[in-house]
Amino acid sequence: MPYRSLEEYNIEITNEVKDRYSHIISEIGEDVNREGLVKTPERAAKAMLFLTQGYKQDAASVLRSALFEESYNEMVIVKDIELYSLCEHHMLPFFGKAHIAYIPNGQIVGLSKLPRVVDIFARRLQVQERLTEQILDCINDVLKPSGVAVVIEAAHMCMMMRGVQKQNSVTTTSGFRGSFQQQETRNEFLKLISSDLSS
Numbered sequence: 125m126p127y128r129s130l131e132e133y134n135i136e137i138t139n140e141v142k143d144r145y146s147h148i149i150s151e152i153g154e155d156v157n158r159e160g161l162v163k164t165p166e167r168a169a170k171a172m173l174f175l176t177q178g179y180k181q182d183a184a185s186v187l188r189s190a191l192f193e194e195s196y197n198e199m200v201i202v203k204d205i206e207l208y209s210l211c212e213h214h215m216l217p218f219f220g221k222a223h224i225a226y227i228p229n230g231q232i233v234g235l236s237k238l239p240r241v242v243d244i245f246a247r248r249l250q251v252q253e254r255l256t257e258q259i260l261d262c263i264n265d266v267l268k269p270s271g272v273a274v275v276i277e278a279a280h281m282c283m284m285m286r287g288v289q290k291q292n293s294v295t296t297t298s299g300f301r302g303s304f305q306q307q308e309t310r311n312e313f314l315k316l317i318s319s320d321l322s323s
């Protein structure tokens with residue numbers, strides 16, 4: 125296969141996806157040549173490729189890029205990280221918040237890298253359970269902390285706009301490794317993520 129630059133590759137993929145969106149728009153009974161829809165297949169293709177860009181990103185190397193040796197060994201919590209993902213069953217959004225904690229074991233990570241890891245795994249076709257575990261495992265494998273915990277609370281559009289049509293249900297998933305498997309540590313984390321410092 126001839127060499128293609130990343131830019132050429134992206135243009136090619138965008139065009140492929142765009143053609144398929146054109147077809148879908150026709151199939152649902154719309155006129156793809158109508159003024160408001162002329163650019164829609166391209167916009168939709170770019171949006172879908174943006175929302176699934178996580179396949180091309182390596183969460184572990186993002187974490188590895190900002191590790192610092194420190195003796196701090198208390199709980200570090202980054203809570204209320206907003207997330208947007210796509211459910212793999214309907215390709216409809218699910219969205220909400222992730223809360224992450226870890227207890228360092230000789231090294232800390234740049235704080236911004238935790239939300240970056242959330243985005244990398246969220247920007248794929250997902251189920252909430254696997255998303256939770258992938259974030260957890262990635263942090264555990266790279267930081268090798270004394271413990272790590274992840275809680276995700278999310279609303280699923282496939283349960284709101286269609287199907288069972290429940291507007292207010294929120295799904296919570298969680299995962300705990302190392303010292304978070306102890307009741308006391310886990311409870312401290314759960315208490316801290318449910319507290320609102322501004323009130």
Ligand SMILES: Nc1nc2c(ncn2[C@@H]2O[C@H](COP(=O)(O)OP(=O)(O)OP(=O)(O)O)[C@@H](O)[C@H]2O)c(=O)[nH]1
Nearest residue numbers: 211212213218250251252253280282283286287288
């Ligand atoms: N466990 C889990 N299920 C999910 C997630 N996102 C969507 N689902 C569910 O995936 C299931 C797919 O079930 P199916 O019966 O094959 O699909 P369906 O006929 O469209 O189901 P309904 O949504 O009940 O209409 C549904 O129950 C969805 O609610 C997720 O992140 N985790």
Ligand SMILES: [Zn+2]
Nearest residue numbers: 211213214282
């Ligand atoms: Zn779904």
